[in-house]
Amino acid sequence: MTKNTVVTRFPPSPTGYLHIGGARTALYNWLFARQQRGKFILRIEDTDKERSTSEATQAIVESLQWLGLDWDEGPYYQSERYSIYWEFIERLLSSGKAYYCHCTPEQLERRRKEAMAKGLKPKYDGRCRELELGPGPRAVVRLKSPQSGKTQFHDLIKGPISFNNEELDDLVLWRSDGSPTYHLAVVADDIAMGLTHIIRGDDHVNNTPRQILIYGALGEPLPLYAHVPMILGPDRTRLSKRHGATSVLAYRDLGYLPQALLNALARVGWSYGDQEKFTLSELIQKFSLENVGKSAGIFNRDKLLDLNAHYIRETGTEELVRNLLPFLETKGFKNIKDEKLRGAVETLKPRSKTLVEMAENARFYFVDQITYDPVAAKKFLNPDALDMLKDIRIRLQEIRDFTRETVEAVFLRFIEEKKVKLGKIAQPLRVALTGAGVSPGIFEVMEVLGRENVLERIGKAINYAAGSVGSANTKSSSS
């Protein structure tokens, strides 16, 4: 591998599920690595023992896998790499770029509050900086950072960004409990793993100068930075549980296709002219940091829904059936014949926005007893329709090869003879066969249902219509 090879990473901290903001960051890193034929690394930043859980790690991994964002290395766990980080601390300590500090958290907290009260920036006052203290039971290691001058960098997305070093304080690198802090671990790993591009949320821009200072103290070359604007909730605040479905897995369970989520996520913050729909390979081909915008965005759920409907229409029937199966199972539909399943999916494809919706709308195909929608039944399964239903049933009975085409032919002849519009017979039949006034095309429905089932359901509808002559009660049989 040459030294020009691009290396990116996604470094979640396993303190919760993967939300769409994190997923987009992962996506951008992944896209960039794939496009540049580089490496994409997954690294779990679990240095916070208190809050890290293996469940969260699992959820994150599962989310990435579902999305199809595969990694070339990892997952690395920072909790297993403390010896590496300590080596970096030793380098810093021996070169005088870091020092031991004996201030307690309580003291620091008090000073922070005092500073805030005075309207000052709440930062460490550097009181142990020149004391040359040694290790101690409650000691931490701090970076001795410059107290004047500027730290600046050129962000690939935001352009030049500069901070006065007075704003920065001597951050803790090593905790009193013997663990590294985020800043140290990130820099150490990014160096050790050969990162070339740091693509992350712009909530990290304030961290960047601190990390640059660590690189400087270590004498290591800097990676390139690209800070992606955040995805905000509809109320324009940081994404959180309050905003409803934000986790990747939630979208999976809601019946979204990974491709739809990926497409939608890619387009928040990034654009390629007026193009809205992208296949995965187009995304890899066309993605660029240059076309990532600077301002925060809100995730547009309506757009995701539209995209999902689009990808459902585009996806091959076989694949769609596979994806739909779990949703059918949760509704209690199992062991359905392949052919019927395929047929059903085929008819539902152009009119389903999610897999959940598709499974729901497929119900009438698979239940033994359909339920009549009261309004539709009252409107169409009435005495007016009775004769037509009887007539058409007889005609359908005579078809040997029961297909969409043969069925349609029967109907065309029927309306011609009776001089009625197709809707006149189609609607009662729709209710008879599906229970509702809304459904896929009635001929395709009949083909999928099959001759026997069709005749049976029409028979029941005839009885129902006949029975409703005197009373308008809409008894419904359960499924």
Added chain:
RNA sequence: GUCCCCAUCGUCUAGCCAGGUCCAGGACACCGGCCUUUCACGCCGGCGACACGAGUUCAAAUCUCGUUGGGGACGCCA
């Protein structure tokens, strides 16, 4: 409070770097219409934005400054 970042339709955005071709284009949503066996798809049309104020210029959505608004960061969290 201090620092950093951002600012085009309700939302995602194109245009901005290289000022005129923009009384600002696309997408989603919404509203009409067409197609039609219902629904959906599809097609056609409509609604709808350059945050504000100065400056530079023959000319500013585009460049500069300021104001306002929003977000983020200020931890022995990441």
